[in-house]
Amino acid sequence: MTTKFVIVGAGPAGMRAAEQLVSAGHRPVVIDEAHRFGGQIYRQPPYGVQRERSDLYGFEADRASAALNRFASLLPQIDYRPNTLVWQVAPQTLQLVRDGRDETLPFNALILATGATDRVLPFPGWTLPGVVTLGAAQVALKYQACLVGPRVVFAGTGPLLYLVAWQYASHGGQVMAVLDTAPTGAKLRAVPKMLARPTVAAKGAYFVMRLRLAGVPIYSGVRLLGAEGREHVTALRWQKADGTQRTTNCDAVGVGHGLRSETQLADLAGCRFDYHSVDQAWLPTRDASGRSTVRGVYLAGDGAAILGADAAELSGARAALAALEDFTIATSTALASSLEAESRRHARFRAGLETAFALPANWAADAPDDLIVCRCEEITAGELRECVKTTGAREMNRLKALTRIGMGRCQGRMCAPAASRLLADAAGCDLKDVGRLRSQAPVKPLPIRLMREAATAAPVPFEERDD
């Protein structure tokens, strides 16, 4: 019997994993939610829309081209399934939905390269139309070739802040301000670790320089006070590091505080999780090769830990080698070692990034009681604090049961980072100790009509006649 290799995600990690498997003579299945391969970072415009890659990807154009072209050349040798959502994982089986049809896909080796979304730390007014994540602002530009507004403020922290601001400034957007919530000195303190990848650090400095030359005001140590507007955002109120308050008029706000890994599939697959202090999150446990704690399940890319596109490619290739080692005759150990060594450099750089773009230290304590934390269920910071006070809740699943936080359409994918910080602050414990929300299928909401096709219409057995 041939081994069935399945890769979830066609970003940098998934594409490289596929390449490794094809070069070993296998025909992997590559499942991707997106319409076209490339992931978030190498996101391609819709079919039929021609855009220069230098325009889309800037500095990363060569890298993007290489990755996209290599994967395009592999297409005849893989079972590529775009527009496909994996909504459930059971042992050796995935449940998929594509074109409105439910399907079961068995696997032997599963490489999860599920990527990341923005890490959202809410501030007053963040649910107003026109306030979007940095990632969403970038998707609008890369995929739809449009801006989220003519006059945009970019706020929050993380490398994406300066990158997206520069992309907007160089594509006709009027960037009203770049407001970094990390303190001014943080970037300097991070320099030693960031020298692990000097060219990447230099690119960041370049964006800042270009933004300054373009006359974009840039501030550090900022506190976000609120997005203003009735039907749509019209201004952002914020506080400078010296305490003075400012209001910047705008038509849109792009905001983000780094990224968070998409870990639901690893959770449904039964992987153990550990707390990562760099990512400040519970993440699926993996060894240097990308093996999870479940046999046959491998973890790669930002879905396993936020390390960026280049590290994702390395970990995708390494995870594929691990799967080959486990299910076929042994492969190149020299390549595996060099991939692991290279990955360690990225991990050191990543620690530097976390220093340079530190999250607001007092975010939870500063959050006003009427701040909406969960926009699906409209739950406020005050409700969470009240629950902790009256019930003694100390754990995320308990907080979920009692307040509905994380019970809405996104199942906590958006609100969990904020809710867990508020819980830890209110309960007076470490972020680690409040745990993480258990994932439940479906990974994203699905219509009843679609899932019932899997049913058999057998009569209800007597012992199951609950009512």
Next chain:
Amino acid sequence: MIEKLSADVTIVGGGIVGSSAALFLRRFGLSVVLLERGLCGAAASGVNYGGVRVQGRTLSQLPLALRARSIWSRLSSYIGIDGEYVQSGHLKIARSESDMANLEAYAAQMREHGLSLQLVSGAAFRAAHPMFGARAVGGSFCAEDGHANPRLVSPAFARAAQAAGARVIEQCTVSELGHTGNTFVVGDGRSVEVKSSWLLNCAGAWALDVAQRFGDAAPLTRIHPGMAVTEPVPRFMDVNVGVEGGGIYGRQTARGNCVMGGARGAAKGSLYAVPTAEAMGELCRRMADLFPALADVHVIRFWSGVEGSLPDHQPVIGPSPNVPELIHAFGFCGAGFQTGPAVGEALAELVYHGRCDIELAPFALQRFAEHDSLVTS
């Protein structure tokens, strides 16, 4: 260091039964220590469907269910919150003439014992309940039934017991269970040891772990009911709905989400359960059958839980045949949420008065005596 405690009563298991027993025991003035492996009200008591119904119960459970109804009607006076309890009524649907005949026969039997049910069928039924698919031919309505949010209600019973003076110890896995003379010694071998005159076994699906230490046995199995919740939709039903023949039941919360149950999940280790893809598909088919208008609505989440079940679909409630002052209450077969508080009250009465007004003989462990001898022989 092991904390040594003594109390009149030790309760193992902080579900709705154990927690309400603790509350009622405190109302009698007895000292109570409740030991819970995880968090109180977080297993079957907290993740169940949330049905609060008398309709459909056997005659043997009617006294308990009616006693429970009076507790539910004053719920906030016991637990300090309304728990989203609404007396919406419970409508049991018939999908064939023979199902309707069953509902009529049940209503006739219950009427003699004080449970009033209204039967509706034909055009009148369809006019009153247009949301059901064409297969529904009629139904039986119990106006005093309703539904509630188990995630809120069950933990609140434990908090109320604690506020009333019970010592509630969570994250405590009982490993030591002994009986010397007339004293029980129960502890986790790590941080706590409780000596008490009475022991209540309210450990749900794991109750045999306690019972067997004292030579008691029952053919207890574990079931994993499948549940789903949809995105919020405009209000289209206010009643709690079940069907004759079972397999699907549903209610709509004040927020608009529809909570539905049916089909069965699978165990994930010994403490958790997960819905399987087959069960999720089956549940969706049954949902769309019963409520055609929901077919395009999205399911946000499926889940399951671990519940104790017994072959005759009746719980065990009553004293151990082997050890005096040990009382069992487990195996509610997926239908213990409504009766739970009344079971807790009955347990407290058994301890305090030595008897209780409710006839518990149908739930005696001795009914499985044959099984018992099989296990011990």
